[in-house]
Amino acid sequence: MRAQFVLTEIGVGLWRNLSITISVIIVTAVSLFFLGSGLLFQRQVNELRTLLYDEVQVSVFLCGAESTAISCADGEVTQEQRDAIVAELTDGEVAPLIEDFTYESKDEAYERFLVQFEGSPITENLTADQLPESYRIQLVDPEQSATVASRFEGQLGVESVDDQRELFVGLFRFLNGATAFAWFFAGIMLIAATLLVATTIRLAAFNRRREIGIMRLVGASKFFIQLPFMLEGIFAATIGAVLASGFLVGFTRVFVQDYVGGRFNIGGLVGTGDALLVVPVLLLVGILLAGVSSLITLERYLRV
């Protein structure tokens, strides 16, 4: 009896406020879609970071005979200088930051260069002697590359230090900015959704003020009076969340996987699996948003 009564009340309430119910659904759907996109974007950035940073190394190029850097004033790097660098890498201040390092001789650099630029005229006049020998350093935490790089910059026998991470800094700055934008938008939209749910409930309570007045007088419990309103809000928000989830999964599949993935042939893109992981979050946020918003509104406008 009670359940049926409450369900009927909810149905009547939703139907009476159909237009505003629809707007709650749409606003919730859009805001949660942004939230989901933000989460997925974040995930994508992290994935990309892991992927790219795994490759990141700091290269310490040593002075050759013709180097012009100040730290190469003594001419080609000496064995002592090499030893000093190795000592620094194994036991120095920055040693804990270093996962592993390899030495690349001029010949090895030349071999690699030939492979890299196979068929290019640039290789024709090149000799191994023109290429610098180097230490290739893998880092425990790629974020620390600048610390490691700066430790070797200007050291005697070091011509230059190349920090590959710097190449990615700009890219990640952009991606982080995009993520922040998605979060910001999601935040604004969620505020709008919360306020809209609150307004809807106020309107619904106003529409049913006669019923509510009688319910109070005949001694219906607060829970019983407020439940239909709360469930109405939650119902609309849940539909919004389901729609948002659908959009998100579709977007990931069609745009990210098929379009971006197909066109640019890059690995490590977020997929529908990741989107599905976000779905419970969206549902939960949707329900919480409506629930909390209703509770506060009912507490303020529907005293029993």
Added chain:
Amino acid sequence: MIRFDNVTKVYKAKQRAALDNVSLNIDRGEFVFLVGASGSGKSSFLRLCLKEEKANSGTVHVAGRDLARLASWKVPRFRRQMGVVFQDFRLLPNKTAGENIAFALQVIGKPKHVIDRTVPEVLQLVGLDGKADRRPDELSGGEQQRVAIARAFVNRPAILLADEPTGNLDPTTSVGIMKLLDRINKTGTTVVMATHDDEMVDQMRKRVIQLEEGVVIRDQARGVYGSAS
């Protein structure tokens, strides 16, 4: 059944107290007329009885409870012992007479078989046999008030509060409503009726409590409407 001890109620917006140091006692099974001009404090008295308002000072006991100490979550259960009737009936226009009465039972979670049994009983009691399926706009004013009384009484409350129940009705119809309230009173329900209807009060010869500017100026057994001189 209802006891006010030095009760004062002041509304924020107003200077003067709506009820000023009121003390009175209404016993179980009594029938009491509450008379006085508009703004004399009749409605405040009824609202305090229902715990719709809180007294600023003094204590209000209703149905054996000190309302100041009644936790807010217990208020609904407390109100199930009370029935209330208004001048404007307050029926739900989109529900039939029967549904209006059933509504009062549904919302306190009564099972369907109880509702199906009780609603016709109480309709018969108020003299609306066979009109269960009429909507309020298909009923006369007197009939609408009967539905409202049926709704207030369907839970067999210990106390029935009526705020000018005949205020919108013609004299003949009012007599009918009055008789109905009297009959309900005879079942043991305490009835407190705020009214302006002097003829009715004079005819019934029940206890009369007269309020003026929030003060009880007369409390008379078997009284009349105008001040007894």
